[in-house]
Amino acid sequence: MTSRPLILPLLGMVGGLLSAHHLNIFLTPYLLPILLIVMLACAILRSRMPFLFFLTAFFFAWGNAALQPFLRPSYPSNHLVRFVSHVPVTLEGIVATRPEAKDEGMRFVIAAERVFRDGKAIPVEGRLLVHIREGRGNILTGDRVRLAARLRQPTNLGLPGEFDYRRYLAYRQIYVTASVLSNDNILLMREAAAYPFQRRFDSLAGELGDFIGKRFPVEGGILRAILVGERGYVNKRTEEIYARAGVNHILSISGFHIGIIAVTIYYLLLKLLARSEILALGLNLRRTVLLVALPPVVFYLYIAGLAPATVRSVIMIAIATIALLLERETDPINTLTAAAFSILIFTPQTLFDISFQLSFLAIWGLIILTPLFMEPFSSINNTKLKNLLLFVAASAAAITVTLLPVAHMFHRTSVAGLIGNFVAVPLLGYGAVVTGFASLPLIHLAPDAAHFLLGIAAWLVRLSGSLIEIIAGIPPLPLRSVSLLDLSVFYPALLALTLVKTYRMRYSVCLLAIATLFMLHIPAGANSNRMLRITFFSIGQGESTLITFPDGRHMLVDGGGSLRDDGMDTGTRYLAPALWSMGVDRLDIVVLSHPHPDHLKGLISLAELFPIGEFWESGIEEPVGDHAKLRSILAGQGVPVRNITSATPSCTMGNVKITPLAPAPDTLGCNSDQNDNSLVFKLIYGEFSMLFTGDIGHCGEKMLLRDPGKLGCTVLKVPHHGSRHSTTPMLLDVASPLVAFISAGAGNSFGLPSPETISRLHQRGISVFRTDLHGTVEVTSDGKGYSIRTYSDGHFH
The missing domain is CATH 3.60.15.10 (Ribonuclease Z/Hydroxyacylglutathione hydrolase-like)
Structure with a gap:
């Protein structure tokens, strides 16, 4: 554990979060200072075991306490929940998130300011999720809006396998929702705008998206999704086809997109600056390029709307960059755990965001499973063949490690993704994302040049779409029901693979986990209790x-x-x-x-x-x-x-x-x-x-x-x-x-x-x-x- 110092604190925090989320166990917050004092006292002991134990216990209590404000909220007297009723109210507030296109309408979050009742303005607080069923207006983050609607508290149906919508919103501090028929029902009051920095980026992203949509109305939905994060413009049929092909991850701006852009910028700048003998001799080009490449990546982060997956990727890139600048070796697992720990410290509820889970699992699979899958081919000397096998191994690793969580969440698994990634990654991931990203700065500066680059990206979208539709016809795996018990075997197995050193031990862990999961799913006699x-x-x-x-x-x-x-x-x-x-x-x-x-x-x-x-x-x-x-x-x-x-x-x-x-x-x-x-x-x-x-x-x-x-x-x-x-x-x-x-x-x-x-x-x-x-x-x-x-x-x- 000394080589990976954040493993135990991270495990402790995750354990605390899971105890509150799944088991509804809530520890007293007064336990935190007690554990902190005991932990510090144990730091002077010769044996490190007591210190490590209480360090883990401290972060377990931290994680448990961190979720309590979301799951057991204490509403102030003027909170929006006090106005939930069958009678519509008029409400005014500030748009606090980038409006998101959904189906034929949109949704966004309002930071409520006041409710009007009987001609009087009553100050209120709380966040309200607003659904507009028809129409997409020009509402931006920071706009002050007014609407009349019936306020509701989100509820679950009480159905096996149901997505926990109420808790999903609670983790975003949303305890009240409202729905209006049309965008015309929203009164936009253009007073002093809040969130000016984010508002500028939202406005810019909207302009870029509109340019893409107007110039390429057919492929524009996918291009808007992969370039500016507007996934709501992708039609349902395309979503379903990409999902069946196992490549719908490509439609959301994620760590993959950020990584591709970061690597492309790095190598292009490195090649360009290396042409200057003065710069090559006077600067450490690799350090300089690392620093220069970071601002465009951060810029893209804001264009994408600060999506959690992109934030996580930028944090990981920043950690790796800092480590390289300090000339320290970077263990990929340490970088991964540092990024996860940094995010969970400030936003602990993110652990239960499926995109958080899948993005970290995919990266973990690339780090741990890819070498494991490549071990039988280590003696191959043909470079091209080895690179092809490496690509296959990386795809298989990402699919394998996300297979059970995807089946648990979405009740869908597909081997088509192994083939689909051969199409989606080169054509969309490398091709359309890179050429499309290069066009974004040119949309205002040189629209014709931007149109040319977007035309290449659109052609790649059409080509990949035709191939993906064929791949989507591959039958899915008959794996629809994955329980929490299955995951309680799966995740410890992943941890064991991370900690063991030799390939033989890793293969043993894999076989043991597969055998355990198989035994859990051996069918019992057909309703042997005759019920x-x-x-x-x-x-x-x-x-x-x-x-x-x-x-x-x-x-x-x-x-x-x-x-x-x-x-x-x-x-x-x-x-x-x-x-x-x-x-x-x-x-x-x-x-x-x-x-x-x-x-x-x-x-x-x-x-x-x-x-x-x-x-x-x-x-x-x-x-x-x-x-x-x-x-x-x-x-x-x-x-x-x-x-x-x-x-x-x-x-x-x-x-x-x-x-x-x-x-x-x-x-x-x-x-x-x-x-x-x-x-x-x-x-x-x-x-x-x-x-x-x-x-x-x-x-x-x-x-x-x-x-x-x-x-x-x-x-x-x-x-x-x-x-x-x-x-x-x-x-x-x-x-x-x-x-x-x-x-x-x-x-x-x-x-x-x-x-x-x-x-x-x-x-x-x-x-x-x-x-x-x-x-x-x-x-x-x-x-x-x-x-x-x-x-x-x-x-x-």
Whole structure:
């Protein structure tokens, strides 16, 4: 450890951060001074072990305490959270971050100054994240703006595999959000501008981006992303293609871009200055060029909007430059740990930024794994072949070391990246980035010369895009679900590889880690405890339920979806990660209760992401719109479609009887309301039963009550999200459930579930579970009794 003095402090701080973030363990801040005193006292001891122990403990406590202001905030009396309500307020403040293009709109952060209520200005404080759904104006950092909006506190849905959006914002000290329809709803008040330095760079970046976009409208999105950090102009299809090819990292200005630019500037200046005999003899050219190359890199850092990845890269370059100027040898691992430690000391929450993790892991892989991969080829003397192998080894190292974290975060892994980097790195990384960067200073000085250089960059973008689209067709690895337990094996293995010296020991560490991970993923017997598990997903104002039968097969009932055409893709954003995180990689049966958007839309993307055995629906009418699109995808994959009605015979899966109850064949097409034509069925497992009702209303319930003897159940899925037009007293009396589940979005505009429905349920002593209040809810039965759990904070409770 003496050769790498920052390893232990860094490990201590990371441990403290992890204890607060993942385990919600919060130590008293008074522990810090105690540990500091004990650590200093141990410094005089002959043995270094006590000092190192308390040094690590001190930074553990530091890391733990550093997150507490974010995770356990103490709001002052005039904080924005005091104004969160259903009633819109008028708010004024200063734009504190560079506005970021998103989809067809934009978003930015406001440092709030005052709220207007009843004609009075009330001073406030706090940061507000503002979403503009349509339009991108000329708002810059430092502008004073005024808007009217409803303030909300960010919340999570309570869904397995869900991105923790609330904590993501908390680490940016954002506890309130607002959304406005259009950029026209933002009043720009051009008084004295704050943040003048950053504002100038934001303005310059906007001008450069506009020039690129106007001159090259087709390739402009990618060029703006890799040159000025405006990734929001890259269309969704391009993003998806680059992601499938494993090269979407190239679209964000990162350490890679900074490194390429720094190295290019260094060698060009070195070659240029070396032509002068006076300069070559009178100066230490290497030191001089290192110093001269640093300002353009810092300039580019501000043009890119101070993105965390670029800040980290500049810090590492600065550390390496200082070490070289002082004529000290630089151990790459020491440089890496120094950069990480420097960043975490000032911004500890950055540890949980996935770009921070991936950028440091990629560099670590290049340092440690590349030599390991090249060791078998050490005897090769052919320079060109060795350089080619080195490139392959470096790409493989970066992919290998980021494979599990990427799968954990994005549920996506691809070997295509190994091939894709052969295209993206030379054409975009070296070619388009370097020529594009050279054009930026010329945009104002010599626009035609800038256009020429950008034309070369655009051609490289077109060429690489064509090749990347082919590479994107390579099937991904079947690795979708990586747990924190997997990462708890993976990261210590990386640490061990860093500390051990010999190649033999490093190979042993790799084999041991791979064997451990393999053992963790050996499948157990198919649901050997013979349990029926029904999971009601919390997906907002929609509905989706996963049924896991005792034999391990899976049935998904409905897929949620936004009522708006431009709404969130529930299948890709929420349901697929939830299913993968639960170990579900195949859906044996998918059921569509009725083709309304809040039940249907999410199934479209799921049909493309998951193998499906059968598709069930009521067959009430000819598919149109999204329904037709879903059926087309299913047909293309050869998925059999079954029309299920009350006349369909019961079937059994894993000793669970499935009995269709509606719609009746004689009513198909007679009811103009698709809700009342919902597919209704009942599960029976021993003494446990559950009634699935779709969105039926009073009319549909009357049809069910024709045969009341089949309606008795342990659990009732409440019809139509708890609407007052369903769940009649007669249905409740006949079904006589012990538990009722309601799927509804938190704070939805429909007022669901209705107070009347809730009252009827409570009057009968029925336990009510709601996704808007309880998050995802799971009921488990062994055929005799049952148990219910709710999901929050990353776990079922």
